[in-house]
Amino acid sequence: MTEIAHAGIGKAASSYAVWTVADRAGGLLEQHAWLSAGYIVVAMAAILGMIAVLGVVLIYLERKVSAHFQCRLGPMRVGPHGIFQTVADTLKLFLKEDTVPVGADSLLHLLAPFLSVAAVALILCVLPYSPNLQIADVNIGVLFVGAVSGLGVMGILVGGWSSNSKWSLIGAMRGAAQIVSYEVSATLALLVVVLLSGTLSLSGIVQSQEAGWWIWRAPGVGLLAFVMFIISSSAEINRTPFDIAEGESELAAGFHTEYSGLRFAFFFLAEFINMFIVSALAATLFLGGWMPFHIGGLEGFNGVMDLVPPGAWFFAKTAAMIFLFMWFRWTFPRLRIDQLMRLEWKVLLPVGLVNLVVTAAMVLLGLYFFPVG
């Protein structure tokens, strides 16, 4: 447990230091063109760095968390409590032979992992980590996120098809069907928040939660939308109980069976960063993002809550969501593909639509706590 706490605190502390510097610089950039160009370069570096660091930390955390759920310790040897284990694994993956199966479409086979990573990197750009730190504050944030996450499907499909292997193809087909289906109910859950906050922009949504987070502020519908979002996102990121596409116990390794070495590392990394993104989205939309825990008119209470820096709030919420996803993975068995589809189209979709209609009614009648405007 201590090692998890150390990792979490260390990460939060270092990122907070970075963010406040960028916060102060943020205002200058719109005025000078050359600073903008430099900003783009810095942003790219930051994204790459974030992917790398997050990947390493998340994989280590997954191993430790899963180990403690299973009454064991996890990595303990490489570094104190095994904190350098992922570094060692990454080095190993660098040094592995890069195999391309006979008869595989080599261009697509080469391209597939990068499609997954590209989708993930694009979404990382639009998340609001802190009041002034957001690499690109798109005013159609939610729409952008929903659209780009579809790019991730391309990575799976292309990877599975180009491997020239039956197992990979089956895994890719399943994965594509699953992700495309669950995007529908994920979007319906997102739309609830859009209705409540009145804007598509992610930073706008966070701002609208100043009086309170949507998960409790919109009674009933907020929680239901949150639960639906969690379930749909588990399916989007191919995690148990929805990891039929890469079910280790069924299809060898599904769509990434034929990948090894660095390109397998990219698929792996994309999956974990995807988990981070989905947790960050849940935290942003339902738990207030970087907004501290406020309750409507209680100024004193809100002042106390404001003492904790917003970056820390964001990462704490995201970390809690990540832990929740890991908890799901290590407790539940997986659903079969037809059960998965049935869950989406026969359960989540109707419930999502009804939820949306009820939310619309609530917004019109102002039937929630601390109504906006």
Added chain:
Amino acid sequence: MTGEKPKRSVRILGGREVPVIVMPRLPGKGPHVARSAISLLKGMRLTGSYFRPSKVVTRQYPENRKTLKLPERFRARLKLIDDAGGHHKCTGCKLCQKACPNDSIRVLTRKGPVTQKNELDRYIWRQDSCIVCNACVQACPFGALEMTGDFESAVYDRRLLIHTLNRYAGPPASVLDQAAEAEREKMMEPRDAYGGPTPMNGQAMPEVPPLLAAPPGDGEGAPSAGKPDNKEGADS
């Protein structure tokens, strides 16, 4: 499992009454929403309850070697038992060799120079084929063998897995204890741990000479501290 309890009843099978418990079927209609959610949460509560350091049951080997204690009957390595005077009890009767299912024991005997009787020359035990079934220990009428729990036997050379278990060639303790001190010296001839003829089972391996003599001392089949290839302290 589903809230229905297994039912007890009686079935007739082959003319005989058999008391049975009939397990309930899962309700055929499909999952019930509230019950499903509760079952999921129950599972999460269980795994959550195990998420603390006090629930870890694994042990960190080799960091815990100093406190590691195996049961006394654990079977890993064959040894000739030494009595108080440091003498073995083997008479060379070869009952263990006959009992061994896969020919992992070869007892070589000689005619003793002093006693003029059959006595043990080399007791060769092949650890690379032994399945530690304990048949040899059970078969020995003199209680000369035991299986110890010394499990750290990994070596880099296969030939080091063919042991000579006796430190001296000679009669058993029962005979030696009755002889005078001077005679005893003449009866015993020292044997080293790895110098036995290799290989066995009727196969000749050309260009494989017997290993050179190990440093004298506790060459009782257990790797001693002086050996470069063996784990230190394996006997501690």
Added chain:
Amino acid sequence: MSVQITTLEELTSPSRAASSSLSIQEYFLNMGPQHPIAHGSLRLLLVLDGEIVREVIPVPGFVHRGIEKMCEHLTCRQIVHLTDRMDYLSALSNNWCLSRTVERAAGIETNERIETVRTIVAELQRVQSHALWWGVLGMDLGALTPFLYAFRDREIISTAFEETIGARLTMNYIQPGGLMFDIHPGFVARVKEVLAHMRPILDEYDALLSGNVILQERLRNVGVLPAEKALAMGCTGPVLRGSGVALDLRKAEPYGVYEKAAFDVVVGTVGDCVRMEEMRQSLGIVEQLIDSIPAGPHMTVKPAAKIKLPAGMHYGQIETPRGILGTLIVSDGKSDKPWRVHFRTPNYNNLWAVTAIAPGCKIADIIAIQASLDLVIPDIDR
């Protein structure tokens, strides 16, 4: 009379696939012998139509070690260690089957103490084996945590065995004529620890896996084996009892001290979780026997004595955790080594049940079916 032999080549030839309906294209998929979930090295050839399985062709034999042939060169006491390695999760039951056959053939009497200890360790092994089945069922269906929990609980039983028997997997304990060692002085205390630990754990098992809605949905109406088909294929053990036939050798032809212990045979209607309740019944049996182990020697025959079986065929059977294990020994009466030994292994017949129930299922169901049949591959191949 000519015997029609269908070879694997004929079954998998392209012409056969083409001769089926023109609009459906079936393809072959190999599941195993190297596969993350194969319980050993078993090759399952699946004839698939999209996601639906049309036919399953098991190709066993990858773990064949010639055990029955080896037995022809070993004495009866030396054969015992080979039985350990057939169905290694019920090693003690396998030992018992062979020992019982030899004892009945050679007319060796055992005493109450020996039989009581044999019953206790066999039932503990049944609990251990079913716990592993539970964990592997979870693992095959995607929940990796139950596997670790099952092994943690097996550990406690393994420690009890290690203390008395000296080994954790390849026991070689139940010999013709008795037991290899007398029970350790701490054996009774350890078994009581096991009983105290396992009863609440079984409720935890239900909370985590068997009561979980996802697992129940994965297994509901999947791979139902009708009783007539099960009997026709010679399935035994929990597979048969799950189909509703209450055949348990411990009640039908009692051996050991099972007549003294009161327990129920667990049956299902469509094969639901018979093994979970069997674990509880086994714990009950051990509880009844552990406090009253009679005194006496642990071996009625000297280890060095030659056991010669009279000429003829001798057969004995035992209810192992997976079904009925039978040992056939053909002896020529002259030497102490058998002329021929054959093991009627439960997993061999249970394996072919897959061919009867698989057609019409999906690939994911094949895995669920295999996991619920609880196969141990070395037992199939010997």
